[in-house]
Amino acid sequence: MLQRSSLFRSKTGPQQQLSLGRRLLRDRVLLLFALPGTALIIVFHYVPLLGNVIAFKDYQPFLGIAGSDWSGWENFTVIFNGDPAFLRALKNTLILTSLQSVFVFPAPILLALLLNSLFSERIKRIAQSILYLPHFMSWVIVVALFQQMLGGSGLLNNYLRSHDLATINLIGNSELFHVLLTSQIIWKDTGWATILFLAALSQIDSQLYEAASVDGATRMRQLWHVTLPGLRGIIILLFILRLGDSLTVGFEQIILQQQAVGRDVSEVLDTYVYNNGVLGGAWGVAAAVGLVKGVVGVILVLTANKVAHIFGEQGVYQR
Secondary structure (H helix, E strand, O other): OHHHHHHHHHHHHHHHOOOHHHHHHHOHHHHHHHHHHHHHHHHHHHHHHHHHHHHHEEOOOOOHHHHOEEOOOHHHHHHHOOOHHHHHHHHHHHHHHHHHHHHHOHHHHHHHHHHHOOOOHHHHHHHHHHHHHHHHOOHHHHHHHHHHHHOOOOHHHHHHHHOOOOOOOOOOOHHHHHHHHHHHHHHHHHHHHHHHHHHHHHOOOHHHHHHHHHOOOOHHHHHHHHHHHHHHHHHHHHHHHHHHOOOOOOHHHHHOOHHHHOHHHHOOHHHHHHHHHHHOOOHHHHHHHHHHHHHHHHHHHHHHHHHHHHOOOOOOOOO
16 A cells, blocks of 8 residues: 555656646646736736836936936935825825725625525526626716715705705715715625625535534524635635725725815825826826835735734735
8 A cells, every 4th residue: 555655656746846848838828818918917017117216216207217317215205204285195095995994895795695695596686787787887977976966956955955955065075075985985896896705605515504504503693603704715815905905095086076175185195196296297206105105005915914824814825
């Protein structure tokens, strides 16, 4: 028996130690399929990273990157010295990030659990189709719909006027702006985000539910001890990825509504970069803020992934 097992290992050993050339030859079809997507990622995501060098330059568009003078860390002074406009943008970004982490991230999990509890597959498919539709609408359409519903001349206020009631200013109210943004994101993207969680739910062994039911577990107990542990891996993975994008809170959504409420409550890091770089001409400062935002996102992902490893989870990548 020992001889047979050692012979088996000797036969399988060389297969596990194929040279790079042989592995490339073996996987050539898959590599060819992946080549167009890889090229797009390199051209549109990695090559533009080289432009971050203007964060250390006094960039002038008519001189180009090579012709602009080096400025060292001067463009980062708005961050180090606490420029009021930058601090205001940072504060609004952190507020929106907190709201989205508390309300937006768990929303698709809850919705996926509700959809999974439906016994009729036909009703489930219809509900999914309806919930997916808002994701395919652009933010221009979504903002226009909210304005038509909740704006000063929208359906809600027209109804209140027709019944001699006081109107409610929701769209242009600066105090409710962050809540409005959060509700728009939930309405638009929650349905689409349930796809991954529904796929994870379908992979949970049904025998676990049967065993829990035999042991007398209620539906809530089954949810807590079977369903949520089955979703734990995908929840941790998506939360870590969300941390990397946490300082990006919706540029297009905000810029479309910024004029109605003013910059005091609507300016975030992305709009700060746009307003100061593209519109204001402070290209170096805008690049510096964007670079710091990206570095912070990478640090958050690496830290969260390390914490996941400490608690025995796989995270985004293995050790």
